[in-house]
Amino acid sequence: MKYAIVVNEGPYNHQAADSAYQFVKHALDKGHQVLRVFFYYDGVFNGSRFVAPQSDDRHIVKRWAGLAEQHPVDLAICVAAGLRRGITEEVIAPGFRITGLGQLIESCIDADRTVVFGD
Amino acid sequence: MTDLTETDPAAGEQVVKRFMYVNRKAPHGTVYALEVLEMVLISAMFEQDVHVAFLDDGVFQLKKNQDPGRLEMKDFSKTYRALEGYGIEKIYVEQESLDDRGLAAADLVIPVEVIGRAAMTELMAEMDVVLSA
Amino acid sequence: MLHLVNKSPFERKNLDACLKHAKPGSAILLYEDAVYAALTGTAVTDTMTGAAGTFAVHVLEPDLAARGLGTDRLIAGVRPVDYGGFVDLTEKASSVQAWL
Numbered sequence: 302m303k304y305a306i307v308v309n310e311g312p313y314n315h316q317a318a319d320s321a322y323q324f325v326k327h328a329l330d331k332g333h334q335v336l337r338v339f340f341y342y343d344g345v346f347n348g349s350r351f352v353a354p355q356s357d358d359r360h361i362v363k364r365w366a367g368l369a370e371q372h373p374v375d376l377a378i379c380v381a382a383g384l385r386r387g388i389t390e391e392v393i394a395p396g397f398r399i400t401g402l403g404q405l406i407e408s409c410i411d412a413d414r415t416v417v418f419g420d
Numbered sequence: 421m422t423d424l425t426e427t428d429p430a431a432g433e434q435v436v437k438r439f440m441y442v443n444r445k446a447p448h449g450t451v452y453a454l455e456v457l458e459m460v461l462i463s464a465m466f467e468q469d470v471h472v473a474f475l476d477d478g479v480f481q482l483k484k485n486q487d488p489g490r491l492e493m494k495d496f497s498k499t500y501r502a503l504e505g506y507g508i509e510k511i512y513v514e515q516e517s518l519d520d521r522g523l524a525a526a527d528l529v530i531p532v533e534v535i536g537r538a539a540m541t542e543l544m545a546e547m548d549v550v551l552s553a
Numbered sequence: 554m555l556h557l558v559n560k561s562p563f564e565r566k567n568l569d570a571c572l573k574h575a576k577p578g579s580a581i582l583l584y585e586d587a588v589y590a591a592l593t594g595t596a597v598t599d600t601m602t603g604a605a606g607t608f609a610v611h612v613l614e615p616d617l618a619a620r621g622l623g624t625d626r627l628i629a630g631v632r633p634v635d636y637g638g639f640v641d642l643t644e645k646a647s648s649v650q651a652w653l
Contacts, residue, residue: 333644544554
């Protein structure tokens with residue numbers, strides 16, 4: 302089954318980014334495809350290269366990038382939501398890319414299921 | 421999932437899905453209403469079967485005479501009027517949500533189809549993609 | 554349709570909104586802070602006991618465990634699932650609605 306995932310909230314402040322990650326990881330483990338994880342609203346902060354949690358905590362940004370290294374998952378940050386919050390090409394972490402909202406709609410069309418994680 | 425999608429012969433293999441944008445949050449207190457609206461406008465470019473639903477506090481998004489300029493915040497309530505021009509005409513507001521908040525269709529910035537909760541329930545169940553915030 | 558609820562019923566009305574709009578027989582998954590709605594001995598137990606008869610109510614066990622709660626306190630009829638079960642629920646349903 303093909304999935305499109307939407308993440309509406311930033312890392313650490315809200316569990317949404319963790320829940321979305323766990324869902325994506327387990328979907329991939331089961332052999333499903335995750336076409337795209339689209340980061341919208343404050344979700345764009347999931348792709349900030351400046352995120353630096355304490356050493357005993359999970360690194361949410363690197364964790365996403367790790368998934369995308371092992372699987373063909375597109376980590377897409379919304380350009381409009383990103384610009385509004387200062388998340389631009391210069392500050393995004395490796396593994397992520399900035400793209401338009403149209404790519405969200407496109408993945409919802411291409412996927413069998415769309416699952417939204419937010420507040 | 422061919423059972424969930426319709427194929428429009430005129431558009432070749434173009435897949436047309438039933439999308440619903442669900443608005444349940446009031447405007448201004450958080451950014452969700454504005455960014456959902458931006459998503460709805462973009463979706464107009466994809467020739468999908470777009471539905472926009474307003475229920476619970478989401479009905480406050482359509483209240484007439486909003487003046488967030490008083491707070492130096494963006495007034496996007498006028499943008500709802502542009503939806504029709506983008507071909508987005510399936511806009512539904514839940515009657516019970518209006519009633520609970522002392523609002524009527526006449527208080528809203530655009531003409532909408534006001535439907536009861538039972539009809540909203542049926543409509544939601546028919547969707548292929550539900551985008552909420 | 555699978556309905557996702559992630560808010561505590563003691564703080565927000567998301568679960569209430571979901572229950573009012575879900576069709577009988579549809580699946581509901583309580584996760585994150587919504588797992589508190591799945592327990593016996595609370596102010597929403599009666600509501601959720603009724604809901605468990607109308608809908609296929611599930612609760613995400615890792616979210617229970619993270620909050621110091623065990624499946625021994627679950628309302629009868631509420632089914633615990635792990636993340637694999639969460640994925641399976643999305644696969645079985647025709648679509649997914651998050652009650653944010």
